[in-house]
Amino acid sequence: LSNVVQTIAFTQPGNVTFGDADFQLLATASSALPVSLVSSDPSILSITGTTATILSAGSVSITASQSGNLDYGPALDVIHMVVVNKKDQTIIFPPLNTVTVGTSPFDLSATSSSGLAVSYTSSNTNVVTIANATATIVGAGTSTITASQAGDANHNAATSITQDLIVNKMTQTITFGAIDDQLLEDGSMTLSASASSGLAVAFEIVSGPASVTGTELSFTGMGTIIVKATQAGNDSFLAASAVEQSFDIISITGLEISRTSLSIYPNPTSDFLHVQLSDPDRSAIHLMSADGRSVMDMKKAQKVIDVSSLPKGMYFITIVSPQQKSTHKFIKN
Numbered sequence: 443l444s445n446v447v448q449t450i451a452f453t454q455p456g457n458v459t460f461g462d463a464d465f466q467l468l469a470t471a472s473s474a475l476p477v478s479l480v481s482s483d484p485s486i487l488s489i490t491g492t493t494a495t496i497l498s499a500g501s502v503s504i505t506a507s508q509s510g511n512l513d514y515g516p517a518l519d520v521i522h523m524v525v526v527n528k529k530d531q532t533i534i535f536p537p538l539n540t541v542t543v544g545t546s547p548f549d550l551s552a553t554s555s556s557g558l559a560v561s562y563t564s565s566n567t568n569v570v571t572i573a574n575a576t577a578t579i580v581g582a583g584t585s586t587i588t589a590s591q592a593g594d595a596n597h598n599a600a601t602s603i604t605q606d607l608i609v610n611k612m613t614q615t616i617t618f619g620a621i622d623d624q625l626l627e628d629g630s631m632t633l634s635a636s637a638s639s640g641l642a643v644a645f646e647i648v649s650g651p652a653s654v655t656g657t658e659l660s661f662t663g664m665g666t667i668i669v670k671a672t673q674a675g676n677d678s679f680l681a682a683s684a685v686e687q688s689f690d691i692i693s694i695t696g697l698e699i700s701r702t703s704l705s706i707y708p709n710p711t712s713d714f715l716h717v718q719l720s721d722p723d724r725s726a727i728h729l730m731s732a733d734g735r736s737v738m739d740m741k742k743a744q745k746v747i748d749v750s751s752l753p754k755g756m757y758f759i760t761i762v763s764p765q766q767k768s769t770h771k772f773i774k775n
């Protein structure tokens with residue numbers, strides 16, 4: 443007697459996507475004997491019993507077979523193709539905080555839903571450069587940062603996400619200290635100011651009888667001088683707020699300022715003034731303020747004079763000795 447013919451009913455599985463959960467294969471034999479299911483590529487789709495597990499994207503064929511027994515002959519195999527599609531992925535790239543020139547390199551923080559590494563590009567490498575995921579600030583301006591993920595064997599490329607990075611210039615300040623009143627007879631003085639940026643400071647005369655070239659301020663008469671210190675900034679620094687100082691150019695009528703090398707120190711001073719005297723017992727000292735008032739007389743000179751109680755400003759010390767009479771300027775601060 444010949445064996446009974448049997449057939450296999452094998453439902454076509456739908457297309458699936460990498461990352462989908464395990465699914466059941468539906469195959470039965472008309473004999474009710476168990477059906478064997480085999481994947482053509484277990485690295486893409488593995489089968490245990492009737493349970494299919496997705497391992498990677500690609501295409502496989504699944505063969506359903508039944509070899510028969512004493513009563514039933516072998517069934518014709520039924521083969522179905524299954525496509526495992528690549529999985530879509532998305533990128534999360536939060537907005538970027540505004541930073542300032544001089545900010546230390548920092549890491550960008552975009553992530554992909556696949557867990558694959560995100561790559562970045564900068565639209566303006568004069569503003570920011572990117573190596574791996576580290577952004578390094580180069581200069582002020584705006585750059586568009588693009589976060590991308592190209593996908594792999596199991597994932598489609600993600601839609602790129604962009605964020606603008608704004609890099610502001612650094613602020614700077616000017617240090618320009620008070621200027622003591624000056625003698626017209628001195629002719630000129632050197633201005634000194636500094637910017638926190640290290641950039642050169644420029645000076646200009648706001649008002650008063652003076653002119654300035656570079657840091658050299660020249661007196662052209664008596665009066666009040668207002669001088670302004672400025673710093674215009676550059677590609678990395680904003681312009682500094684200007685700082686002004688005012689002082690008076692004065693002249694003491696009938697007072698001849700000595701140009702000898704007599705030592706008076708320290709100058710400026712805040713407490714004691716040391717005077718180099720060869721014969722203090724036979725020398726006299728007279729101190730006068732810038733407005734011509736007598737503030738101290740010593741019939742017998744001292745080599746160390748206490749000026750701590752004097753108000754801040756310019757003073758003149760006249761030394762009368764048997765050898766000479768000389769007048770010198772000093773600053774009390």
